[in-house]
Amino acid sequence: MSRRDRKDEGAGEPPVSAPVETPEAPPDPAASSTSEPTALEGVDARPLPPATREELEALRRERDELKEQLLRRRAEFDNYRKRVERERQQAGTEAVAAVLKALVPVLDNLDRALGAGGGDVPVREGVELTRRELLGVLEGQGVTVESHQALAHEPAPGFPEGTVVEVYRKGYSYRDRLLRPALVKVAKGTGAGPVKVH
Numbered sequence: 001m002s003r004r005d006r007k008d009e010g011a012g013e014p015p016v017s018a019p020v021e022t023p024e025a026p027p028d029p030a031a032s033s034t035s036e037p038t039a040l041e042g043v044d045a046r047p048l049p050p051a052t053r054e055e056l057e058a059l060r061r062e063r064d065e066l067k068e069q070l071l072r073r074r075a076e077f078d079n080y081r082k083r084v085e086r087e088r089q090q091a092g093t094e095a096v097a098a099v100l101k102a103l104v105p106v107l108d109n110l111d112r113a114l115g116a117g118g119g120d121v122p123v124r125e126g127v128e129l130t131r132r133e134l135l136g137v138l139e140g141q142g143v144t145v146e147s148h149q150a151l152a153h154e155p156a157p158g159f160p161e162g163t164v165v166e167v168y169r170k171g172y173s174y175r176d177r178l179l180r181p182a183l184v185k186v187a188k189g190t191g192a193g194p195v196k197v198h
Contacts, residue, residue: 093175100143101179104172107134111170138172146171146182156187163187 051059110131114124156165164184171182 093177096141097174097177097179100138100141100172100174103134103138104180107131107138108169110134141174143172143174143179146173146178146180151183152185153188154185159187161187 110127113127114131151168154165156163159165163186165187166185168183168185169180172179
């Protein structure tokens with residue numbers, strides 16, 4: 001079959017082409033509002049009746065009660081937070097005071113070693129240096145020498161009444177806590193007077 005014959009055979013048939021899709025037009029909002037039901041259809045669109053005076057007063061009371069409860073809860077939480085902070089600080093102070101109280105007898109022993117007299121000079125100097133350093137650490141933490149607690153009142157010629165004539169044991173305090181009271185002997189006279197440190 002020649003090319004011309006083939007050409008003549010296909011001349012009577014229509015050409016095959018792909019189907020063409022036409023785009024849909026976007027929906028018209030005006031048309032849809034009239035033809036389709038809306039979500040609010042069937043809902044009463046009339047305005048609500050005005051609230052009565054009693055209803056308004058009830059709402060105000062409820063609002064005030066809720067506001068008062070909120071303020072009360074806020075104050076309770078603030079008090080709780082302050083109490084926890086106080087307790088934390090107090091626990092820290094007590095822990096430090098316990099350590100410092102345990103160091104006070106070490107000072108006593110160093111004082112006894114120095115009061116014994118005699119001995120090797122370098123050893124004595126070492127004890128004195130150790131005592132000064134320990135006392136410096138304690139004072140740096142807020143430890144102070146405590147006012148004296150009279151253990152005995154005795155006549156002491158040459159000393160005014162109320163003067164401390166002998167210290168049996170030094171006392172120490174840390175902030176507002178007494179670590180250990182001082183025990184002293186006080187000069188006795190005819191009248192009761194304040195204790196004076198000699």
